[in-house]
Amino acid sequence: MKSAIATAAAIRSGETTALAECDAAIARIEAGDGAINAVVIRDFDRARDAARAIDAGPKDDRALLGVPMTVKESFDIAGLATSWGFAEHADHIATEDAVAVQRLKAAGAVILGKTNIPVGLADLQTNNPNYGRTRNPHNLDRVSGGSSGGSAAALAAGFVPLEFGSDIGGSIRVPAAFCGIWGHKPTFGMLDTDGHYFPRTQGAAPNLSVIGPLARDPDDLALALDLVSDLPLPKPTPRGTGDWRILILARHPLAAAAATISDAVEAVGAAFAKVGATVDYHSDLLPDLKSQHEDYMRILAVAMARGAPSPSGPPSTPMIVLLDRQAACRRAWRRLFRAYDAVIAPAWGTTAFLHDDTPIGDRIAMIDGVATPFAAQIAYPGLATFPLLPATSVPVGVDPDGMPIGVQVIADRYADHTAIAVARVAHDLVWSR
Structure with missing residues (x-):
């Protein structure tokens, strides 16, 4: 399957057409998505119309250009439903494209569906009453x-070369890691989230939430x-490996990691060290990660509740105090990035787990045979989310069961392309192994 960049170049040169690429992607979805259930809203007729319009115009x-x-x-x-998986919002039809969708279409993309x-x-698995369960293409028994x-x-199934998602608790980085593809959580506030909001609301963006790309190619x-x-x-700035x-x-x-995950992270470090990079495994510049996680969970709870009262009463820490702590945490990370270009950590402490509809608060993660609280794993994506930093999820290997292993590369605020660049080097250093 061609990358998005290669597909656009092939259409531009006349090697193929937008309609041919659109039809090929539709055929892949129709042939392969029955068991996976990834593309749950299909807009194939309008996609073909958009592709025909591109073919009828100049090859700009x-x-x-023409990328499905x-x-x-x-x-x-x-014209399509936006329900966020809620049964009560299944009939909510959008009247305008999200800003991100507008920009993708302006760049020539052909949107096949959602x-x-x-x-x-x-949740860190995908299941809802409107569209059912999505399964991992590498193993249908896994999330x-x-x-x-x-x-x-x-x-991961090879249906399309490019996607767009969102992330507040690892929602881009963890699926990318579980499925063996690339995902990027941008610096907070750099991408307009208008049109990506809870159904039938005015779209106030919660603190921490971002939108960002997922792809098969960096x-x-x-x-x-x-x-x-x-x-x-x-x-x-260009530099040597x-x-x-x-x-x-x-x-x-605060969160266990399976040996296969922690070993993979350390293997990336060893690979960087082998080519002469500066690699440290400890730093006094790191903020207090325990306190950071506790404050992250408090803000995350407020964001996800959307104003609903907590079962145990109002938050014990006023929001302004949490935001003060967040500001202090951001400054600590800024000081750290004066000494380092990137921090490499697990995206999640395990590879893709078996489907499990137990509520998150009661769910158990088995890590190297030890039962641990599933919710504690949110600490890994929270490393970058609470200080509002960019982070790239990159595939670096597979576990003994053949499931993908991904790690996240965290960089300084606005250094999104540094995170992607370091992730690309990490992948190239270890992938052939």
Whole structure:
């Protein structure tokens, strides 16, 4: 399957047509998605019309000219349902495209439809009463992740080269890691989230939440980020592989990690060190990760509750105090990034787990034979989310069961392209092994 960039170039040169690429993607979905259930809202007729319009016009230099893609169900597309998986919102039809969708279409993308999500975008697996369960293409008994689980599954299955999702608790990075593809959580506030909001609301964006790309290819990932970003994000100064400064964080003090995961993170560090990069495994510059996680969970609970009262009463910490702590945490990370270009850590402490509809608060994660609280794993995506930092999920190997292993590369605020660049080097250093 061609990358998005290669597909656009082939259409531009006349090697293929937008309609041919659209039809090929539709055929892949129709042939392969029955068991996976990733592309749950299909807009094939309008996609073909859009592709025909591109073929009828001049072969311009739009970056995604004729590229077929899908987007997460939670983005508005005019004329299609946006339910966020809630049965009561199944009949909610969007009247306008989300800003991100507008920008992707302006770049020439052909949107085939929308991909599945968990209810309220609130789980690390993808299952809801409107569209059912999405399964991991690598093993149908395993989850594809969440909440951009349909997005990652569609990419891993080879249906499309590019997707767009969202992330507040690992919802891009974890599905990417579970499905063996690339995903990027941007710096908070850099991509307009208008049109990606809870159904039948005015769209106030919660603190921490971002939208971002998922792809099969890192160049496509970087391109999609730039196409949708409000402002240009800086590119890192070109440097040799051995010139990077890396901090390896193989485990979180509050969350266990399977040996296959922590070993993979450390293997990436060893690979960087072998080519002469500066690699550390400890740093006094790291903020107090325990306190950071506790404050992250408090803000996350407020964001996900959307004003609903807590079963145990109002939050014990006023929001302004939490925001003060968040500001202090951001400054701590900024100081750390004066010494390092990137921090490499697990995206999640396990590979894709078996389907399990136990509520998150009661769910158990088996890690190397030990039962641990599932919810504690949120600490890994929270590393970048609470301080509002960019992070790229990159595939670096497979576990003994053949399931993909992904790690996240965290960089300084606005250094999104540094995170992608380091992730690309990490992948190239270890993937052949």
